[in-house]
Amino acid sequence: MSKDKKNTVKINYKNIVILVAGIILISAVLFIGVKFLSNNGGEVPKDVIQKESSTTPYSLRSNATDYQNELYKLLEDSYKNDKNSLETAELVAMNFVADFYTLSNKTIKNDIGGAQFWYPDYRLNFRDSAINSYYFNLETMIDDFGSENLPTVTSVNVVSSNLNSSKQEYSIKLEWTYDEHELAGEIQTSASIYLLVYDTGMFISVIN
Numbered sequence: 001m002s003k004d005k006k007n008t009v010k011i012n013y014k015n016i017v018i019l020v021a022g023i024i025l026i027s028a029v030l031f032i033g034v035k036f037l038s039n040n041g042g043e044v045p046k047d048v049i050q051k052e053s054s055t056t057p058y059s060l061r062s063n064a065t066d067y068q069n070e071l072y073k074l075l076e077d078s079y080k081n082d083k084n085s086l087e088t089a090e091l092v093a094m095n096f097v098a099d100f101y102t103l104s105n106k107t108i109k110n111d112i113g114g115a116q117f118w119y120p121d122y123r124l125n126f127r128d129s130a131i132n133s134y135y136f137n138l139e140t141m142i143d144d145f146g147s148e149n150l151p152t153v154t155s156v157n158v159v160s161s162n163l164n165s166s167k168q169e170y171s172i173k174l175e176w177t178y179d180e181h182e183l184a185g186e187i188q189t190s191a192s193i194y195l196l197v198y199d200t201g202m203f204i205s206v207i208n
Contacts (some may be wrong), residue, residue: 089170103150119203145182
């Protein structure tokens, strides 16, 4: 075999190896993607379309309740006045509660309310926890009772709030109420929420 033919065979063999490796890599990526979707109910985790605010880093869901709209307007006004004030921290926490614990305007368990109020680095863990707890049986509850008969937060009250200036962290203790709903057993009505101060505003880091 001539030298040129040997070189051609080597080049073709190298190209074939690269091609096969590429096919394997693409197949692996596709498999992981399908696995990811199947683990999340066939949906990429996401919230419903949000109404972006021109004045704050937060957003409001497109199907917000009247009470959520009311709280969000108060948050926008407070943020414009002083984005790092105690009042703004309280309103961020109140908006989170009104969105997260209201199930009547959710359609799938991946639509986790209030995720926009969490610090981005913590959102994925927050979503995973919610999907496996409060939102776990959402589709079944909708089938059994209808969305309109699921909990809707109607009021949120601040019990106490303070700033830890050394950590630049607000702690807000809240209590809230729901309208009449069909869920049996106890449902959460209070929590302590911790928010960290960043350049753009405050975001939730922990909820107890």
